Structure formats: structure tokens, C-alpha cells
Amino acid sequence: MKITQISVFIENESGRLHEVTGLLGNNNINIRALSLADTSDFGILRLIVNEPDKAYRLLRENEFTVGRTEVLAVEVPDNPGGLAGVLGTLSKASINVEYMYALVERSTDSAVMIFRFDDTSKAVDVLTASGYKLMKGEQIYEI
Incomplete structure (x- = not known):
């Protein structure tokens, strides 16, 4: 991931x-x-x-x-408040976003954001437990 x-x-x-x-x-x-x-x-x-x-x-x-x-590619709901939802999940778990940027290609009904966290492994656990889809490197590299 x-x-x-x-x-x-x-x-x-x-x-x-x-x-x-x-x-x-x-x-x-x-x-x-x-x-x-x-x-x-x-x-x-x-x-x-x-x-x-x-x-x-x-x-x-x-x-x-x-x-x-190491960074994560996270599918973010492409609607008003979609990014706020992801960031709220991370905030509740005390995970700091060091920086982020968008990926141009779209995946289904979601936007894709690249995130760098202060604790990437914890972010993986929190995001997947909260139902967010993390894209694998192969998916991103082949876009």
C-alpha cells in the first residue's frame, strides 16, 4: 500500500x-x-x-x-467534504499530514490524493479501518 x-x-x-x-x-x-x-x-x-x-x-x-x-495514495470521495472526512479521520487518530498533493488521474468516483504522514504505518491502519481505499503502487505506476 x-x-x-x-x-x-x-x-x-x-x-x-x-x-x-x-x-x-x-x-x-x-x-x-x-x-x-x-x-x-x-x-x-x-x-x-x-x-x-x-x-x-x-x-x-x-x-x-x-x-x-514512503507515501500513500488515498481514494478520497469526490464530493464536497470528501477531503474533510479523510482529514477528520486522521485528526481523531492524532496523525499529522506533513504534506499532500493531488494525482491528476481519477479513479472511479473518487479523487486520488498523495499523502505524507508523520506515522505512515499508523495512517494505513486508521484509514483502512475507517473504510478508505488505499491504492497500491502498481495501480499508480500504471495510470
């Missing part, structure tokens, strides 16, 4: 984002979801890709500062 996210630290300068995406694209690695947070000096590009191990290796070989993190 846990999914590997690749995080790339890149300088906040013209062309650096293109270098990362070009390297991945030229090696047939498809980006499934992404988030970019920046400061004045650098950015953190978070990626869900179809081949996370290959992407990690390629980025390291090309001298990017890269890390791997």
Missing part, C-alpha cells in the same frame, strides 16, 4: 526542472504525479513515477540530490 516517492532537490534557476524531466523522459520514465515547492534558492520536486528505482538511480548517477520517501 505504501508508494515510493522520489524527491529531488534542485537549484531555483532556469533550466534545472527541464534537466530532471528531460532525463526521466529520455529514459522512458513516466511522471504520474508531482509537486514542486520552492524557496528563493532551491526547490523540492516530489515525483510519483512508473519506475521509482530506475528514476532514483538515474538521478543519482547524474549528480542530483535525490531521496526516497
Whole structure:
């Protein structure tokens, strides 16, 4: 149920984002979801890709500062209050959301959100016990 996210630290300068995406694209690695947070000096590009191990290796070989993190892909009801319901469940269990971002592809009648938690294993237990569907890595990588 846990999914590997690749995080790339890149300088906040013209062309650096293109270098990362070009390297991945030229090696047939498809980006499934992404988030970019920046400061004045650098950015953190978070990626869900179809081949996370290959992407990690390629980025390291090309001298990017890269890390791997476990995240969850959660199907969230695609209606008003759907996300609030998931967040309420997590709040009641004292699970902190460190960050989250949306996945572009839709799954059935739900939106898909990528979450990073302070306690991922506890989040898995709480969310599944509350009836939320967690997507497997293979499902996300093949979108």
C-alpha cells in the first residue's frame, strides 16, 4: 500500500526542472504525479513515477540530490467534504499530514490524493479501518 516517492532537490534557476524531466523522459520514465515547492534558492520536486528505482538511480548517477520517501495514495470521495472526512479521520487518530498533493488521474468516483504522514504505518491502519481505499503502487505506476 505504501508508494515510493522520489524527491529531488534542485537549484531555483532556469533550466534545472527541464534537466530532471528531460532525463526521466529520455529514459522512458513516466511522471504520474508531482509537486514542486520552492524557496528563493532551491526547490523540492516530489515525483510519483512508473519506475521509482530506475528514476532514483538515474538521478543519482547524474549528480542530483535525490531521496526516497514512503507515501500513500488515498481514494478520497469526490464530493464536497470528501477531503474533510479523510482529514477528520486522521485528526481523531492524532496523525499529522506533513504534506499532500493531488494525482491528476481519477479513479472511479473518487479523487486520488498523495499523502505524507508523520506515522505512515499508523495512517494505513486508521484509514483502512475507517473504510478508505488505499491504492497500491502498481495501480499508480500504471495510470
